[in-house]
Amino acid sequence: MAEGLKKFEKWLHDSVFKPLEDKKMPVMEHLVELQVRLTRAVIATGIVFVVTFFYADTLVQWLRIPLQNMFVPGSLTWVPTDLPTVPFVFLAPAEALWQNVKVAGLFAVVLATPYILWEIWQFVVPGLHVHERRFVGPFVLLSTVAFYAGVLFSFFFVLPFALNFLISYGVNAGFIPQLSIAQYVGFALWFLMVFGVIFEVPLAITLMAKLGWVDAPFLKRYRKWAFLGAFLVAAILTPTPDPFNQCIMALPMYFFYEVGIVSAGVFGKKRPVSDAQAGAGVPAAGAKPVAPVPNPVMAAEGEYVGVPSSGRRR
Known part of the structure; x- marks a missing residue:
């Protein structure tokens, strides 16, 4: 098993990582490559934005779910709360359209994130060493998964709890709930993004x-x-x-x-072994110092060192 794993690592190093070594491209070629990859990422995000804008109304309706519903993990369903129906209003002629653009744009960036990270990875990886690639690659993948997990956690648990508390507090105080679409969308999107970063x-x-x-x-x-x-x-x-x-x-x-x-x-x-062993020669507190062993070869000046006799003196 261990031998097979070593062979797989050697194959991965020789066939995948080694060919990606930096070819020492000039600076202008690096800039041109960066421009090409950024253009691809923008075009891909724009294509996804066209699709998300077509479904912008549906996305806004999904954002409204945590307002008057609570998610039950046991049954994986949304249960309505006791809040009254909260109508949405817009206070400017283009407010509703702008919120659809904002929601569609944010969802387009989130959905296109894997491709954007792939383009960034392809641009950065030639300048990294093999051991750095082995660490950076899984790190980028885990960071993407953690961001999505934070967004989902906020949508299913944090937003319903926070919105229910705030709206209930206003209703119990005697106010009639009416929310601006811009204020609500901004509140919800901000919570989703912040919890994605917190994760x-x-x-x-x-x-x-x-x-x-x-x-x-x-x-x-x-x-x-x-x-x-x-x-x-x-x-x-x-x-x-x-x-x-x-x-x-x-x-x-x-x-x-x-x-x-x-x-x-x-x-x-991990700390180097030399640092860990640096204090090995320091005696512990309370320990008695060990007397040095005299060396007949390296003696102090003026001290006579006799030559050992081979026989016994009479």
């Missing part, structure tokens, strides 16, 4: 630990500052000033910081 925190910490910038003991020492920083960042990123949404955003952020500490301890850059 990247463990991977970012792991990358810094892999590069040797931080380690697990360093991160543990700054736990309290990370907790405070999570609430400060959440206060800046939260679209509403209420502490409820701030806690909803800050607590997962700090939780992923703790996950990053564990990941840094497992995948972090």
Whole structure:
């Protein structure tokens, strides 16, 4: 099994990674290649945008689901809440059209992200060493999956909980709920994007630990500052000033910081053996110093060293 795995790694190195070595292209050729790949990414995103704009109304209707429904993980269904029907209004002539463009554009970028990352990978990979490719490739893939997981987590769990609390608070205070389509779409999209980024925190910490910038003991020492920083960042990123949404955003952020500490301890850059053995010659506290063994060859000046006799003196 181990021999077969070594053969597969050798084949992967010789057949896949080795041919991608940098051909030492001139700077202008690199710029031309970058322009071509960016153009491809923009064209692909534009094509996806045409499709998503055609279904923009449906996408907006999907964004409205967390407003008056709660997701039940056990049955994988949406259950209506006790909130009254919340009508949507628009306050400017082009507001509804602009929100459809915004929603379609964001979904187009999200759906085209794998192809955009592929073009970036094809541009960057010739300048990387083999061991760097083995690390960067899985890292990019995992970061994409983590971003999608954060978006889905926000859509199914965070948004329904936050919206139900906020709308219920206004209704119980005696206000009639009417939402601007621009305000609601901006609120929902902002939550989706921010939680997608929050799910990247463990991977970012792991990358810094892999590069040797931080380690697990360093991160543990700054736990309290990370907790405070999570609430400060959440206060800046939260679209509403209420502490409820701030806690909803800050607590997962700090939780992923703790996950990053564990990941840094497992995948972090290991200290060299020489550093670990540097203190081996230092005596422990309270230990008695060991007297040096006299060397007959290297003696101090003026000290007579007799030659060992082969026989016994009489």
